[in-house]
Amino acid sequence: MIEVKNVSKTLDNMDVLTNVNFAVKRGSIYGLLGSNGAGKTTLLKLVTGILLQDEGDILISHQSVFENPPVKNRIVFIADTLYYFPQYTVKQMANFYRSVYSTWDEKRYEKLKDVFEIDESKKVQKFSKGMQRQVAFWLSFSAMPEILVLDEPIDGLDPVMRRKIKNLIVQDVADRGMTVLISSHNLREIEDICDHIGILHKGEMILEKDLDDLKSDIHKIQVAFKGKTPENLFGNLRVLYKEERGSVLLCIVAGDQEMLTEHFTRSNPVIYDMLPLTLEEIFIYEMGDAGYAIKNILV
């Protein structure tokens, strides 16, 4: 559905994105993660056709997005800083959306009124940050987009509303095969609904994978031995992190569960524990591998 091929973008003489590749399938929920300033927002602006890439192709259903209204009609983008026309009420904003999106569903808009419980005759800009975000979702879901692009969507929403929004997203994905692209650094928030993950760092995509594969491909292992730890314990495994806590060795290793178990039990450890990683841990260690490590700062 969404294809990004060898895309590069320079803004103000800074290379924001270099040679980024990824694809999002129809009906998939894709989570775009990245360190601060990695280029997430720029990438989303390219995908939605707000900016034009310097190099490469961005295709939606094999068509280029930039300056292509029929394609843009199928996309709704909720940016990280929302914009509403000054003095416009929710109702007036809805009228504007209706005039822009041919897919607008009035019945849906009326139905969602009960979900959000917002007075539609009030001016949007007078609302709080969280309320404005709710209005954005209300309008977006009513526009029935084929592709929903969200930049830091859950910022400023309370837990109940987050759950409601996620539920609406998931239902739209299940019902009509909506495709979703979400950027976030709040990993816990997107861990439960995404199926694919891409990690962006300094303008490059350093990792792109099915979330379940990713989780089953990297493990946290605790081992301890009677006496000394055998030399060359790791062999040629890819070790992302290791730390000795007393006599227990804690390490993060990439590899298949069975293969790792076999590898480690061969050296007869006294303790052997294997835990799947949380997305947060994967992010931290993969980024550490890419030279973006956590350093404890002493002031």
Place this chain on the structure above:
Amino acid sequence: MFDLDLRSRKPIYEQLVDKFKELIINDVLQIGEQLPSVRTLAGQLTINPNTIQKAYRELEMQGYIYSIKGKGSFVNESPDAANSEKLKRIKKDLEKLLSEALYLGMTVKELHAFILEIEKSVGGGHIDD
């Protein structure tokens, strides 16, 4: 229907597979009974429909359910083939665990007592499989 632990380290689709297996093995879901549709479950649990599809595919591959196009997924009769496949895997796992237990100093007698204890808690040992 059931709840998942979204904070758990275990992948959600694995949790789903395990939950359904449990329900099928304990006859909460009976033979021929229809499983909730992907849509319903996604809405109920607020999880990605693709994850549910993946779990259903896995269950089908292991022989616990079968699906009819356009109708949905149903609990399979007796997953014989799947059982033997599963048994093989369990045996392999047990072999690993038992040798570890023996290595760590557990005696055969202790293991035997342990097995009897488990058998009791599972339900008297008269499971006709």
